[in-house]
Amino acid sequence: MVQQESELQKENKLKVEIYVPLNVCACQWERFMNLVFQVITPYNKYISFDTKNLDSEEARRLNLHGNSIVIDGNEIVTTSFALKKKLPEILKAKGLI
DSSP: OHHHHHHHHHHTSEEEEEEEOTTSOGGGTHHHHHHHHHHHGGGGGGEEEEEEESSSHHHHHTTOOSSEEEETTTEEEOSHHHHHHHHHHHHHHTTOO
16 A cells, blocks of 8 residues: 555656766766756655666667756756756646645
8 A cells, every 4th residue: 555655656746867878987977967956856755856877778769969857758958957947847837836
């Protein structure tokens, strides 16, 4: 029962996927990740996030060429500034905040 509630809560959250080149030194993308986490932390209870490899088939299908954030599988932003602007708009449109 608790697991079902947990999965239901996860389904109701906004899906955020962070794509970085995981096969290179973290020093290449750690600043980007820190900036992204500064933006998403205030909305943590409304977001389900995952970090994915930029050098993957999934990233190629999405035509990603640099550090990127994919929101709900269709909205792509490449900077923390753009994420900071878009995230509240999307959360409000989905009725999460």
